[in-house]
């Protein structure tokens with residue numbers, strides 16, 4: 122494993138390290154059906170081992186926290202914190218804290234099905250605190266996404282919700298937080314001395330920016346695919362590469 126300055130800080134002082142990961146595309150391979158996404162088979166073991174070696178482990182996801190816990194078998198990972206809905210929700214030791222739903226979601230649920238009805242293959246994912254519209258299963262996924270963009274922006278303006286773009290998805294979610302805010306708050310809470318964050322999508326860029334600006338030695342890890350390219354300190358080959366990297370970090374800490 123090639124070590125960067127940030128990685129060296131994590132290996133030298135693992136008790137002060139926060140290791141953060143996104144879920145879809147980073148721990149779980151991207152699949153056509155959002156409900157079929159599951160963590161890479163070696164993910165829970167790699168996370169559990171790392172959790173015993175570093176200060177804190179956190180998953181920060183656009184999913185509801187409970188969904189990530191279920192699809193990731195994350196309840197098996199001692200000490201893990203899951204921040205769902207881009208930091209709105211927190212799951213820890215089996216306890217979930219979640220804010221009341223944003224009032225604009227009532228309008229979204231009422232209007233969205235009619236708005237997207239003319240675009241074949243579009244799928245609505247109601248996540249409770251947010252609603253996502255997916256085009257991965259449309260005949261022309263990118264064209265369908267482009268067609269939806271204006272409609273979703275108008276609905277966001279009408280309801281006071283924010284538009285969160287991702288891989289062939291547009292999400293209407295409460296404004297006011299993002300993965301960067303969530304990660305920075307978590308670093309402060311844990312009095313972190315170093316940080317690594319792994320992500321694969323547009324929503325993870327805020328967390329990468331948090332790693333770069335938080336003042337701690339840090340590492341950004343991009344879970345690469347043919348779908349998107351984002352600059353990072355380390356680029357690995359999808360969730361298998363992320364899990365392998367987490368395993369090698371565990372090995373390197375254990376061997377010191």
Ligand SMILES: O=P(O)(O)OC[C@H]1O[C@H](O[C@H]2O[C@H](CO)[C@@H](O)[C@H](O)[C@H]2O)[C@H](O)[C@@H](O)[C@@H]1O
Pocket residue numbers: 143144145146150151152153154155156158181182183184246248253255257287288289290292322324
């Ligand atoms: O923050 P994340 O954990 O990366 O969640 C982001 C979105 O992930 C899911 O959608 C993505 O993964 C699906 C399953 O592989 C895929 O079908 C879809 O095209 C991707 O955009 C999830 O369904 C969304 O709710 C999350 O916001």
